[in-house]
Amino acid sequence: MISLADTPLPTIPRSAPPELALPVGTTLDRFILREQNAFPFATGELSQLLRDIALASKIVNREINRAGLIDVTGASGTDNVQGEAQQKLDVIANIRFIRALRNGGEVCAIISEEDDDMILTGNANGKYVVAIDPLDGSSNIDVNVSIGTIFSIYRRISPVGSDATVADFLQGGRRQVAAGYVLYGSSTILIFTTGQGVNGFTLDHSLGEYILSHATMQQLRTGSIFSCNDGNMADYPDYVQTYLHTCRQRRLTSRYIGSLVADFHRNLIKGGIYLYPPTQKTPFGKLRLLYECFPMGFIAEQAGGQASDGQQAVLDVTPTELHQRSALYVGSPVLVNELLATR
Ligand code: P6P
Numbered sequence: 001m002i003s004l005a006d007t008p009l010p011t012i013p014r015s016a017p018p019e020l021a022l023p024v025g026t027t028l029d030r031f032i033l034r035e036q037n038a039f040p041f042a043t044g045e046l047s048q049l050l051r052d053i054a055l056a057s058k059i060v061n062r063e064i065n066r067a068g069l070i071d072v073t074g075a076s077g078t079d080n081v082q083g084e085a086q087q088k089l090d091v092i093a094n095i096r097f098i099r100a101l102r103n104g105g106e107v108c109a110i111i112s113e114e115d116d117d118m119i120l121t122g123n124a125n126g127k128y129v130v131a132i133d134p135l136d137g138s139s140n141i142d143v144n145v146s147i148g149t150i151f152s153i154y155r156r157i158s159p160v161g162s163d164a165t166v167a168d169f170l171q172g173g174r175r176q177v178a179a180g181y182v183l184y185g186s187s188t189i190l191i192f193t194t195g196q197g198v199n200g201f202t203l204d205h206s207l208g209e210y211i212l213s214h215a216t217m218q219q220l221r222t223g224s225i226f227s228c229n230d231g232n233m234a235d236y237p238d239y240v241q242t243y244l245h246t247c248r249q250r251r252l253t254s255r256y257i258g259s260l261v262a263d264f265h266r267n268l269i270k271g272g273i274y275l276y277p278p279t280q281k282t283p284f285g286k287l288r289l290l291y292e293c294f295p296m297g298f299i300a301e302q303a304g305g306q307a308s309d310g311q312q313a314v315l316d317v318t319p320t321e322l323h324q325r326s327a328l329y330v331g332s333p334v335l336v337n338e339l340l341a342t343r
Helices: 028-037 045-065 088-104 138-143 230-235 238-249 260-270 289-302 333-341
Strands: 075-079 085-087 107-112 128-136 147-155 178-184 188-193 198-204 209-214 225-227 273-276 306-308 328-331
Touching (some): 028 209, 045 088, 045 128, 045 178, 085 088, 085 138, 088 107, 088 128, 088 138, 088 147, 107 289, 128 289, 138 147, 178 260, 178 289, 188 209, 188 289, 238 333, 260 289, 260 328, 273 333, 289 328, 306 333
Parallel strands (some): 225 273
Antiparallel strands (some): 128 147, 147 178, 178 188, 198 209, 273 328
16 A cells, blocks of 8 residues: 555646645645644634634725725715714625624624624624724725724623623633734735734735744844824823834834724734824824734734733733723833833
């Protein structure tokens, strides 16, 4: 009996294009299955949930890439719960993710930046709830700058079979079972953690598959990039202004895209710190705790980074409301600790 292991792989003819010699790589599905097998009690629901999110992101990616052609740029004429003008693509992305999560069957409820109230999916037997910012940085849509999706997943604490409750979403940042983001940039990348490190997958458009491209991501301990909206400088707490002044004195590089996902991702790879302090307009911070700060904080810590609200680790902030805001300082631990040391 000849085993496959003994069978030499067919040689690729010299005349073949070089990419034929390259293996396709690890698809998201294969990676999730491999990770699931590492959890003896995993029953596949979380795996399916992650696949549902990946599917929705591919659909949203398609619509973002065609935005200028199918008249989905510009404002929708409605405001979200934050009182911010919704862009057409905000609404479309929201519908796509809610539909995918509802049809996937694993999620019993969703909260979204785009909806005031908790959304019951009708899947009362779903074991998970999802907090999502369907399209973060949407002010950048019309100018073709990177935007993203941010998601956070909890196991429900309400009884399976009953309606989910708000308490399912207010468990606290360290009760997340998974979190991730999709960056719709020069390529489309899905980054997520289930508490076993951070991995990134790049969408291969020719296959329609996410392929492992950033395995076991590690936040650089320090860096030379700081990201904040300089226009709000006069509003920032004194210690933040002092810290930013030292950044300038040290000739660190200022980079601010205006999309949390894009600034976070660059700092994750190159090292750096992202700051969104309290301002006069947003005295409790602008970013939302449940679907921006908690997921990004989980990813940051899993990659060896640090995320604070200025007083404590952001994952330790006590959530009391679905659309609660928080300050966020996140990225290389050396830089975050330098900031906190100026308090
Ligand atoms: P500002 C986008 O609205 C967002 O939530 C983050 O993605 C981004 O970092 C920040 O707000 C930008 O806010 O006030 O600098 O335009």
